[in-house]
Amino acid sequence: MSISLDLSSNSLVGSLPVEIGNLKSLSTIDISKNKLSGEIPYSIGDCNSLEHLYMGGNFFEGTIPQSLTLLKGLLDLDLSHNNLSGNIPKDLQNLLALRSLNLSFNNLEGEVPTKRIFGNASAVLVNGNDKLCGGVAELHLPTCTNHGFTKQGKSNAFRIVLAIVGVVLGFILIFSFLTLYWIRRSKSKPPSTPLIGDQFLKLSYKELFQATGGFSSANFIGSGGFGSVYKGIIDQDTTIVAIKVLNLQNPRAYKSFTAECEALRNIRHRNLVKILTSCSSLDSKGKDFKALVYEFMPNGSLDDWLHPPMAANNNSRSLSLLQRLNIAIDVASALDYLHYHCYTKIVHCDLKPSNILLDSDMTAHVSDFGLARLLLELDDNSSQGQTSTIGIKGSIGYAAPEYGMGGRATTQGDMFSYGILLLEMFTGKRPTDQMFTDDLNLHNFAKTTLLVHFMQILDPTLIPNEEQSEEIEEDAINRTEGPIHRLDRLQDCITSIIEIALQCSMESPRERMSMNDVVRRLHLIRGKFS
Template sequence: MVSAFASQNLILMAFLQLLVVFILLFGSLLMRLVESVTPSRRMIVGNETDRLALLEFKKQKYDDPYGALSSWNDSIHFCNWVGITCSHRHRQRVISLDLQGKGLGGNISPSIGNLTFLHSLDIGNNTFHGKIPQEISNLIRLQYITLRNNTLQGEIPTSLANCTGLRRIYFSYNNLVGKIPIELFTSLSKLEEIYIFSNGLTGEIPASFGNISSVRVISLGENELQGSIPESFGQLTNLFFLSLHLNNLSGKFPLSLHNLSSLETISLAINHLHGSLPRDIGLTLPNLKFLAIARNLFSGRIPNFISNISTIKLIDLTENSFVGPVPNNLENLQNLQKFSIDGNQCGIGEADDLGFVNSLVNCTNLEILGIAENGFKGPLPNFKANLSTRLSQLILGRNQISGTIPTRIGNLFNLAALGLEGNFLEGNIPSVVGKLQKLQILLLNENRLSGQIPSSIGNLTLLYKLNLQKNSLNGSIPSSIGNCQQLQYLSLFNNSLQGPIPKQLFLISSLSIFLNLSSNSLVGSLPIEIGNLKSLSGIDISKNRLSGEIPYSIGDCNGLESLYMGREVPTKGIFGNASAIFMNGNDKLCGGIAELHLPACTNHGSTKREKSNALKIVLMIIGVAFGFLLMSSFLTLYWIRRSNSKPPSTPLIGERSLNLSYKDLFQTTGGFSSANFIGSGSFGSVYKGIINQDETIVAVKVLNLQNSRLYKSFTAECKALRNIRHRNLVKILTSCSSIDSKGKDFKAFVYEFMPNGSLDDWMHLPVEANNHSRSLTILQRLNIAIDVASALDYLHHNCYAPIVHCDLKPSNVLLNRDMTAHVSDFGLARLLLEPNDKSSQTQTSTIGIKGSIGYAASGYYT
């Protein structure tokens, strides 16, 4: 019996041992099988943290124009949501959040810090605002963070230093302020690239930056950084890209940086740095491709060893204090694309000062050569045939260059800009200039040129600026100039030109900026064709020998703002409104409407015209008397409006060219701050700004280029606004289209500021912030209707080409301080070309509803 019991125990023990072996062999397989059917509770808890964090992130969004987050719901697993990537190793944990360019707006939720497995965070190219949450410090696995091109504010959080695995930081194009945290450079030992350009950072660059030997890219340009460049930068042996341009940096460029053979880009333009370039720069920086140190205080000579940098593509030393000769051994720079030393003191006053130009004959990639505003003397070299035919800009103005313009200049057939102004050039303008058919800017003013203007000038059909003023040119103005149908600015002031003004000149409808023919010996009458220049802003024909009457057609020049001439004043068109014109400084003028108080013209033609005007007044009075019962109200309000109209009270930009960069607009609007925010729409945002030069108040419309349609809108608006001017159209002061170092586009328009907002505001916002009632009187409503009608009449019938606005609505009708209405926003404008215009054959159909979603004015169906 004992034996039987022992036998049973042995059997039981054997079974248990077998069971253990079975569990060891197949247990893990069973567990995986179970997990594949029903997730473990542990995994559900871990996933729930990420899911809830993402849903909380979604709640912070107030704008999702493309529906990028519409899939973020429980209908599918969050690992399948747009922009989410989960780990394979750590199952169903979020490792990447990529929502760049989705048009999202709102604050960045602190819940982002709960995604603790996140390796990559990219929410760039959106409209996120507010501060970067401190909770970002929880992302200890984070390697890449991209917040660029938003409107984030506040300081860079010091807690970011906890993300010790960070390799790349992209914070550019935001409104970040304050100092660069020192903590970042004591713990981020793996950092390779840091981009924080175009913000509002202040203070000095931390010297501890130099402790991170892994750094390859430092991009801190377009901020307000001060102090010197740390000498410790010389320890960054892997550095190849250094950009600190447009700051307030001072001191010398560290000598230690000259020993970094890895450096390819040095961008330090627009600072207060000084010192000289080392003589052996070509030996110590053999891989340099871009050297941009313009607008600083550098001095000394341009070293001869610069010719050893065979990789160099760009040398920009503009507006410094470099002196002496330019090295004449530049033929080795075969990759050179731009060489600009404008605004220095180069040259030694000898005949061969410009000999270095011919040393560039092997630089076949050269596109821009700028040596203006130096002290170069001697004649222009007779450009060798093999000087780069890719040359598009040749800028040699404001030197002491003598001799004649060489005929071989015609070999540079790709030139778009030729500047030889302000020199001592003599002789004729060579007819070969007509071979430069890609030329857009030609500046030969302020020389000693003589002879006639060559008729070949008419071959330059792309020319938009021509300045020949202050020479000794004679003969007549060639009629072939009428072929220059892109011309916007023409000045022939102060020459010895004779003969009549060719009517072909007044058939150039693109003339819009200025036409200056003054101080010559031109004769004859002013052609009636002057009325074709509907967009011309200013004209000066004074101090000539012109005779006859001023043609009535000049009243069709609706964009005219300044007119300098002699003898009589018309009474028609814009000259019928005394409040719209000024006659200051023209004591020999006569005629015009009575309100101008000018003396009567005594010639026979004037008497006839006065009688004609008197007859018209009588007929008008009779007509008014017969139609008094029906029209009295309208006419009374209309004439009250005409008599009370005043010039715009907001100071306007003058005749000068207004060039504003992204940095200028950033400063003008206080960093595109919310305090200067006026409004927004699908196009982007509008900000109030002040131009520092004359404290002109402007409105800056910044386009949201995440909407690809706005590229076409920008082009359409530029095309529409380029040649139109009318008192009831919002005046565009300039536009800004720039590209940053990473190739990102920025486009904006700068308009005259309208302090009373839009008609839509007055119609739908009854009470202002100060609780004053916002309502329009009957007179104001009628005046606004007349203003809008006048603008449309100009666009449809009196413009250089008929323009259909395609987006007329109350929000696009703006009111100035005097409640005068101005039509704005030509983003959908369409030019109606003549039937015989070649481009009409390729016009696409625009049938369909245009304008804002949810609203369609009747005009959209045209």
């Protein structure tokens, strides 16, 4: 009996979870024609019953995972129309059952294998990969030119290789002596050393394992592009923390870990998530283990409140206008600090509701600096002086349009993300909503709807919340104010906020507002409203 999973031709976004490797009984997985991104998880090779795998028509990137060569029963593999790069795994030609392979329209490069399925040009599609070469003649690919050595060239290359080997062996010998020396000196040191400063707590893998109940599902909070987050208790069961465990199967997770440590090393602000320590150690199986430990935020993320699941979708789980305005000011204050008041400018690069966490007082804290960049130049127009720790990707719908064309990280990129975030907070619509197709996007929708159909732009949960909050705060406003006046005041407030959001999310970076202007204007709006 074959079991299939067909999620094709939807609008699914985000990365493919590593837990897909747990679907060991599936014979068919079809997730083609969606908007999935990120790298194909290595765990896909654990689906050992898989016969048909269709992943074409998405935004997958990175290399084709070597683990696909473990699927010995695979019949059909379609990875076409993605952003995959690197070489074609040579071991794919060892899949004896493979009868069709579609790798067309990616960014693959290097030599195409020639054995087994690669010898049948009618079963292999590799067109649309301009850097591929070799393969069988029927594929009509250019000849690979990196093997044409003459005898004299081979002789010279052999001498060069011998010289390099001699130098490398010398370095290895010296390095070995130095390594032995440092191992002897560091035997008394703990196995886990925080990377973000000695003033922080020192926690080992064993302590984090115990704090989370063995990283149990009962303490699982959520997962992102680079790892999973667990709730834990430390300091003799007195302090609740959030522990972000990096998924080191993703090679970019190492860079994300470094980026977050660098970004959070010396910054302090009431609206930034507070990091308690980092852990870089070995787990119980001797494998690399990296984790970041943060202050726990009991009210979850802003995304949880703006888009609660159907079971929790009720008025008690929605935000009033004043709460949204306070959160908007909190986030703006955090970005203003990162952009203008740090010793080195920091660009967050991945601002979105799921990266805004709320504490017990509903105060917002910006989190997840896994894509952050440090700008060493004070001049935003300079193309020099930028240190990069990880490639800019951001999230679909929130990333500035110039990033999609290879633009460098700038504070204006964060301004675009903030503008989209602000529109989402007050319209209740995600930028990836199914209604946004062709040239219609959240920015254009808000711009055209604001003046003509004001009520249609509002989050449906916003008006009843405002009526309730008005009753509570009526003494602080005006006891004689009627419903019409309240609606006028609501419209003035929302209109002013949407105008700021539109200015922040302009397509041209030069036309966007600066964050210090946003903070000032939002404070004025809150003062008039409340």
